[in-house]
Amino acid sequence: MTKRNTREIILEEALNLFAVKGYQSVTVKEIAKAVGIKDSSLYKHFASKQAIYDTLLAWMNQKFEETVSFYRLPQGEMESVAREYGRNDLVWLKKACEAVFLFFLKDPQASKFRRMLTIEQYKNKDAAKTLYNWFFNDAILFQTDLFREMIRQGSFRDGPPQIIALQFYGPFYTLLCQYDMMPEKEEEALALLMAHIEQFASIYQTRNEEH
The missing domain is CATH 1.10.10.60 (Homeodomain-like)
Incomplete structure (x- = not known):
């Protein structure tokens, strides 16, 4: 050791x-x-x-990047990222979402850092900004751009990208907060998350032989 x-x-x-x-x-x-x-x-x-x-902030950013790399989540230009998401199946999408969800819920440092930001957001502008960027602004902006490009490429049904992003991310963050202090109910949280992803995919994702 x-x-x-x-x-x-x-x-x-x-x-x-x-x-x-x-x-x-x-x-x-x-x-x-x-x-x-x-x-x-x-x-x-x-x-x-x-x-x-x-x-600590730099450490958390590095740990998240390592998690993204470890699970081979698409990175780079949005056109290629969207194509990769559109090409992969629902099983892959579930695993990707599970990896990110469990990182923020269970990683010893990431979960504590998130709690610190939540406590501190009303007293510290830097903490409030970090919380906003990590869990709201950056996530919604990325997903809005991703879904817009997936719509353009034909792997997603047409619709307002920002609203679609909110529909996808809202339950993700809600479950994260709801089960934050209940580690013994991890399976229940994941079951709800997977059900949400299935429902979301059934509404927006298009599938054909090419995809």
């Missing part, structure tokens, strides 16, 4: 505290105490509490 260095322990303990109390309510002294070091020792690794937050 790889031994964790002090910098990694600081990040993990800070995130543990942020997820319970929020960013603003946690002091550097509390983080240092949780790690088992003095304040002065913590500053050798991070110049400020903000530096810890910034590092």
Whole structure:
């Protein structure tokens, strides 16, 4: 087992505290105490509490990119991404959605980071912006562009792309919030998510021999 260095322990303990109390309510002294070091020792690794937050944000972005790459979710130009989504079957789509859903629901760091943002959004503009971008704006914009291109390519039925994106993403985020504190009901959450994807695909997805 790889031994964790002090910098990694600081990040993990800070995130543990942020997820319970929020960013603003946690002091550097509390983080240092949780790690088992003095304040002065913590500053050798991070110049400020903000530096810890910034590092956690970069860490989360990297972990998400690694998840996307690991499950081979399409990336790159929207035309090719849409073609890939249109080419793959419903089984593949379910696995892709399950991977992203479980990342935000169960990944030890990602779930805590999301909780911290939720707590902090009303007190910290940076946290509010990050929450908005991660879970609303970026997701809806991506899916709007994706569905618009899939409609153009003929793998999706015609309709308003932004509304279609909202119809797809709304239940995804609702289930994420609903089952956040109920890890024992993961199978129930996934069953509802899969049922939603099946219903959504039956409405919008077109299928022919070419696709």
